[in-house]
Amino acid sequence: MGSYTSNFMRLLSLTKLLSSHVNQGHHERALAAFHHMHASLALAPDPHVLSLVLKSCSAIHRPQLGTSIHAHVAKSSFLSNPFVACALVDMYGKCVSIYSSRQLFDEIPNKTVVVWNAMISIYTRCNCVPDALRLFEVMDVAPNASTYNSIIAGSVGLADGSFKAIQFYRRMREMGLKPDPITLLALLPACVALAALNLIKELHSYAIRHDIDSHTQLSSGLVEAYGRCGCLVHAQNVFGGMKERDVVAWSSLISAYALHGEARIALDIFQQMELARVKPDDIAFLGVLKACSHAGLADEALDYFARMRTEYGVEASSDHYSCLVDVLSRAGRLHEAYQVILEMPVKVTAKAWGALLGACRTYGDFELAEIAGKALSEIEPDNPANYVLLGGIYASLGRHEEAERMRREMKKRGVKAAPGSSWVVYQD
Secondary structure, rough: OOHHHHHHHHHHHHHHHHHHHHHOOOOOHHHHEEEEEEEOOOOOHHHHHHHHHHHHHOOOOOOHHHHHHHHHHHOOOOOOHHHHHHHHHHHHHHHOOOOOOHHHHHHHHOOOOHHHHHHHHHHHHHOOHHHHHHHHHHOOOOHHHHHHHHHHHOOOOOOHHHHHHHHHHHHHHOOOOOHHHHHHHHHHHHHOOOOOOOHHHHHHHHHHOOOOOOOHHHHHHHHHHHOOOOOOHHHHHHHHHHOOOOHHHHHHHHHHHHHHOOOHHHHHHHHHHOOOOOOHHHHHHHHHHHHHHOOOOHHHHOOOHHHHOOOOOOOHHHHHHHHHHHHHHHHHOHHHHHHHHHHHOOOOOOHHHHHHHHHHHHOOOOOHHHHHHHHHHHHHOOHHHHHHHHHHHHHOOOOOOHHHHHHHHHHOOOOOOOOOOOOOOOOO
């Protein structure tokens, strides 16, 4: 009896250690603790331990250990435990394949909502949203907030997903389920995509009423959502009320002002961020470069671009280079912009060439326009805007044969310029 008690106490101690490692994201340490537990104790691990280990297997991609635990689960009849079943579905979906995950899911008896959520989440994370929706509609248990969170987040990525996401949010409320910060965060991109300002305000009011407005990530999301919809005062108010302002919050506010042409304010906010000793990330610098671009601050953009790497160790992406090309092009410094493109250590995107081509039309640089136009036709052969823009440059220079050649090239490729359109969201 004494030996059993001793083993049990050691198992309890190792389980606490294992749980601590998993919760802190120290998954290698968690697996090391599990191996020690498995090798030194006579007692078999219980479902709680197995679900923790499977979580670590998923996090650091250990399919072999995960499948061996599955074998143990099958022998021990632990598959009926919802947390073990959920962890196994998640592990197979992340480490093996969606097919394997679904195969296991179908074998689980008496599925709880936790198990259904695991499979739906696997589908939405892998962009198999139609499969997730089909599974959602055949659930034989009542969905909970987590179910809707996965569906809402996954729906936003669809062609008409923003409308679907909002519809599912309404269904969720009709069922009497309370949204949590994850729900609101998933909905905000849909609100931005549809410029649904009233819904953003509704979500913000809900967060205040239910005392979740202090959630840092949600506050940052609200700053970005208000900013993208042009409500800079609301964005500033949310930011001003934040107790803890991380780099995401600062970047969101910088981007909001940059997007709406308030370049000097955006740059002032960046300086305040530096004074607050918050290290700017790539998104913050992207906002700063866009602000410089909108205001024609070419020298300032070059300075920030240099500081990005030398002072903060942030590597420039294609988007950063595209912004730099854009600001130089807008300022008429076309050959400097072209030199940046030639020396880019990352892939040159259509944004960079497009910025240069547009400026060539403004400043009448025909030679660079031809170079940029040819590069764009190779990157985006089916984009009508490139042919129309270059054709317009030819026509403005009186080179009508070349302009006609652009039209023939469009016809040959079956490329048609899309007619202008607009849309309005009606809200009660």
